[in-house]
Amino acid sequence: MKKYHRALTAILLASAASLSLAHGDDPKSHKTAAATKQQKEWGIAGDAKSVTRTVTLTMDDNMRFTPDKLSFKQGETIRFVIRNKGKLLHELVIGTQKELDEHAAMMLKFPAMEHDEPYMAHVRAGKTGGLIWTFNRPGEFDFACLIAGHYQAGMVGKISVAAASR
Template identity: 70%
Template sequence: MKNLLSILTAITFATTPVWVFAHGDGAHAADKAAPAKKEQKPWGIAGNTSLVKRTVTLSMGDNMRFSPDKLTFRQGETVRFVIKNQGNLLHELVIGTKPELDAHAAMMVKFPGMEHDEPYMAHVPASKSGELVWTFNRAGEFDFACLIAGHYQAGMVGKISVTASSR
């Protein structure tokens, strides 16, 4: 039985995406000196701070809400998000598509202690601030949320609209 459990555990780790084991209260941003990886996502790509033309301040709290919860950007815009956690709990900002956020939130419920750190997310301890820089190089309707187990389900979500650039 012990060998069977070891085999099943090994299969689970081998077939589960790396980001699944990536969340929690730990040192999420312990290595912020490392440059953000530049991976194109449907909602954009990690931005360069030298290209920031606009800063948006978002507040979040234990009422499980973001303020503001609706944002509009122009395609190609690089934005610095300053995220202020006004609550007593850890919260986060994760940008994505609704299907990706839904899937990630479901994994967070199954594995509430997982840790992750991607350029499109910021984990902000209670009463602290964080930031991220993102380039919205694709037009469309996107979402943002706090995916800590229970927070997403309580409605801690927002909408992002990126309008096409007129070239």
């Protein structure tokens, strides 16, 4: 039994270590230089020089985003300025409903897990963070705070990306 627990502990620690990269609070350090650009269903990491619009989102301890509905055009690169007006840590994670559901379930199992992808930003209480994202695919997408319990409390929003006109 001890051997089993040691093996399980080693697997869990290795998994956590591979996912445990910290977020920054500085809106000017959008993490995209360090993160690998990877095409996602909802877009790809953007570059500061390509920003076409800035959107400010606020998060609070009522487990809400303001605004909670966003609309973009395919091809827009958005600079998100994310203000945490609460006293708790919050985050913004962009994705599909399926991806967010899966990630939220993982966060419930490992609430101390930290991660660093170009489509997510942790923002400490009273601080401002940011990210830059290019919405290069049309569709309906989601964003949420996946900190354990926050997603389940309704801290979610919707993103609509209209296809580029030809």
